Amino acid sequence: MQTQVSLSSIGRLINGTHENPSSILGIHPVDYRGQAAVAVRSFLPDAKAAWIIDTTSGTRRPMRQLHPGGFFEAICDISDDSNDAIDAQHHGSEDTASLDGEHEAAKNNTKYRIQITNRDGEMIDMPDPHSVPSILTDFDRYLIGEGRHHQLYDRLGAHLRTVDGTDGVNFAVWAPNAQTVQIVGDFNGWDGRAHTAQGSDQGIWELFVPGARVGDRYKFRVRDAHGQWIDKADPVGFAAELPPLTASIVADLSKHTWSDDEWMESRRDWNPMHEPMNVYEVHLGSWQQGGTRSHGWLDYRDLAKRLVDYCHRMNFTHVELMPINEHPFTGSWGYQAVGYFAPTSRHGSPDDFMYFVDYLHQNNIGIIVDWVPAHFPKDGHGLAKFDGTPLYEHADVRQGEHPDWGTLIPNYGRNEVRNFFVANALFWLEKYHIDGLRVDAVASMLYLDYSREEGEWVPNEYGGRENLGAIEFLREFNSVVHEKFPGVVTAAEESTAWPGVSRPVHDGGLGFTYKWNMGWMNDTLRYFHNEPIHRQFHQNELTFSLIYAFTENFMLPLSHDEVVHGKGSLLSQMPGDMWQKFANLRLLYAYMWTHPGKNLLFMGGELGMWNEWNHDDGPQWELLDFATHRGIQQCVADLNQIVIDNKSLHDLDFSHEGFEWVDAMNHQDSVLVYLRKSSDGSTPILVCCNFTPVVRQQYRVGVPAAGFWKEIFNSDSEAYGGTNVGNYPGVKSIGVGHHDRPDSIEITMPPLGVSIFRLES
Structure with missing residues (x-):
């Protein structure tokens, strides 16, 4: 019998240019001498000979090779079921649209296999790929x-x-x-x-x-x-x-046997509003090096053990990983992702990364991952113009390209694109048990005119600058994450005054758990850049944050962004001589850890690095040979523990009820004094900050209750490299009212230091 497939169709198939190969290949109804039959066709370029195996009867029928390029066909009855299905359909040529239904019916009733002898003489038996039902329902x-x-x-x-x-x-x-x-x-x-x-x-x-x-x-x-x-x-x-x-x-994500059931169960009841959260931001590629992998990278399994040991020593509760999705350019630090669903192979396989997460969970360390749905690179193998058209991105460069980064902006208004990113977020939570997602560059998503001049952006349908598609996407993302994964947190890197970033979607917010407090970060570092003698004129840069501190659920970040691109390390940004630089850095940390909000510190900050961070080198671990740098490290570890141990320093981070000024007005001495409180009325914490190198002796501070106020932390302790000026072991109140409080204490305020007190009796 002559084939009913045209020579031009066969030619396009052999050349790989046929627009719809499934209209030819697989099982198809044909009219053979007035009778209903089926044609089974395969393109088998490596086959010398091919047969059809009827799996119902076991009959083996040869296929004719109709083209030397490897096009084979057999006309036969496959099974009674197949014939019944075909008889119910209209029969016609390959180009007839009605054959689509027949093709599906035939495929879904397939009971045959293909057997070939390849050019090496091997016999191969397999199902026909073009007759396998779709996994998509x-x-x-x-x-x-x-x-x-x-x-x-x-x-x-x-x-x-x-x-x-x-x-x-x-x-x-x-x-x-x-x-x-x-x-x-x-x-x-x-x-x-x-x-x-x-x-x-x-x-x-x-x-x-x-x-x-x-x-x-x-x-x-x-x-x-x-x-x-x-x-x-x-x-x-x-x-x-x-x-x-x-x-x-090709990867199998089902191989790993998880052992973090206890963590995952407890996470459901964990309340991110009221629990302590000390976050250590890490770039895995440079945190520690010397591994056997390319470029000296450590594998995920080794990193897991090292990070757990270090976090336990330093009392960090969570690790935040800079983006770990696959990215072609190491120098992008992961922020220009191509493999949104693939953990970077720099440190091992998906199974290795599962081990990493599992091991941290078994050791009570949570994991937040930096996630970047705001933009993606133009690399030819990636999402850019995936099918020759702007598929994932906007077609108009005024909407579709970031002028600062040379990357492309997702088209959040397209269902499939929005679906891709929401599903990607859920993927990391389901498959890898991730505990939180920090969303990068949220401000760039919210504003159509972000970093654009007049005429370089397209207003929304109401003439405004708000990116309505991105807003809807972020709300959907947060709603779905919180619904499906209780206890998982989301954090927004958002630097503007956009209202309700961390308010629930049902209240008109974007739905994030936390918002990074970029205003606090900028104001605080600007204040610390001043020589102490000038700080009396800038007191408002510290006190201003408490005006808006409870309008959002803020996380206080001293992240990688503060120690790159010529800014220098945090230690090198501090003014003064060597002693003052170290004292200022300890002062900064103690002020930060006692300020309302959850804390995040980028790796190396706890060492008092001198060098700006470089992704090729990482932290200067060798500095721990010096007592001053070991002192900074111990200071951070102790601050973390104090936050964990004292409910007043974490319970009401997002409520005005958890904070009370004692003295915010003494700008002449550059002194701040405040109370931190808890919801159950347990012992408040008194924080006394001296932002000058002048020791303040017999400094009277009003307290809310009489008794012995134990000094539980002093940033000027010798253990941290300080001069040991302070109030150890504490002070007893003197029965004299002050600062509108019924009692007071007289303390020595250490130079460029913070003393933290707790009422013991």
Whole structure:
């Protein structure tokens, strides 16, 4: 019998340019001598011979090779079920639209396999990829179209699958404007002609590849909207090659056996508003080096053990990782992501990263991950113009490109794009048990005119500068995260006066758990840059933060951004001679740790580094050979412990009831005194700060209750490298009212120091 497939269609198939290979390949109804039959067609470029195996009867039928390039066909009855399905359909040519339903019916009733002898003489038995049912259900497709498929990562990407006893991988990708999509990789010698995916009306291309396995490298070879071939990494790929290589890698995320049940259960009841939170911000690539991996990077397993030991020693409750998703340029620190679903291979495999998270949880350390949905790079293998069109990004550069960073801005108004990022956030929480997401560059998302001059931006539909799509995206992201993962926190790096960043969505807010207090950070560092003699004129730079401190749930950040790009290290930013620099840094930390809000410190800050942070070098651990730097480190460790041990220093971080000024007006002496309180009325904490190098003796401070006020911390302690001026072990009140309080104490205020007191009796 002569084939019903045109020679031009066969030619386009062999050349890899056919717009819809599934209209030819697989099982198709045909009219054979007036009788209903089926044609089974395969493109098998490596086959010398091929057969159809009827799995119902065991009958083996040869396929005819209709083209020397490897096009085979057999006309036969596959099974009674298949014939019944086909008989119910209209029969016509390959170009007839009504065949789509017949094709699906035939595929879903497939009971055959293909057997080939390859050019090496090996016999291979496999299911027909073009007759394997899709893993996408109608409901999946509906949710994707609505932008509400929160487990998108369970459908798109590369998933291990067994079909009729044959192991392989199911590949699926969204590329609605592509003319053709092939899967290329180690499993086919990077020749995708035999693995051209089947398209759908939604623009999702899918194919099961028998024999593909964990560890195989792959890409999607896309014939884009303009007819050009481009190789793209998998947007939902779970693993990636070590840069500068760019292929995705098939990974099995089910291998790891989690042992953090106790942590995960307790997290559900953990209240981020009232519990202590001391966060250590870490760049994994440079925190510690000397590993056996490329560039001396440590693997995730080694890092886990080292970080746990260090966090326990330093009393940090959480680690915040700078972006760990795959990124091509190490110098971007992870902020220009390509592999949104892949932990960077610089430190190991996905299973290794699961071990990292698991180990920290077993040792009671939480993990926050820096997440970057605000922009992505233009790298050719990434999301940029994925199918030859601005698919994930805006088409208009006034909306679609960041002028500062040279990166692209996601089109949050598109359902599929919004879905991609929301699902990505949930992926890290579900698959990797991450405890929080810090969202980078939120201000750039909220404002259409962010870093743009007049005429360089497009107003919203109401003529305003607010990015309505981004606002809706952030609200959806926070709502879904908090609903599905109780106890998980979200934090916004947001530097403007946008209202309600950390207020619930149902109250009109954006829904974040915390907002980074960039105003506090800028004002405080600016104040500390002043020589002490001039600080009396800048007292308001410290007191101003308490005017708005409870309008949001603030986290106080001294992050990596404060020690890069020529700013110098925190220690080098402090004024004065050597002694004053160290004293000022201890003063800064003690003031920060007792100020309302959760605390975050970037790695190296606890060492008193001299050098600005460099991602190639990391912290100056060798400085711990010097007592002054060991003193800074011990000071930070003790401050962390004091916050943990004293409810008044963490219970009401976000309520005015947790803070009370005792003396905010003594700008002549550059002194601040305040109380921190808890919700249960337990012992308040008294904090006395002296921002000058002048010792204040017999300084009277009003206290709310009589008794012995124990000095539980003194930043000028010899243990920290100070001069040991203070009030050890404490002071007893003297029965004289002061500062509008019924009693008072007389203390010695250490130079450039902070004394913290707690009422003992």
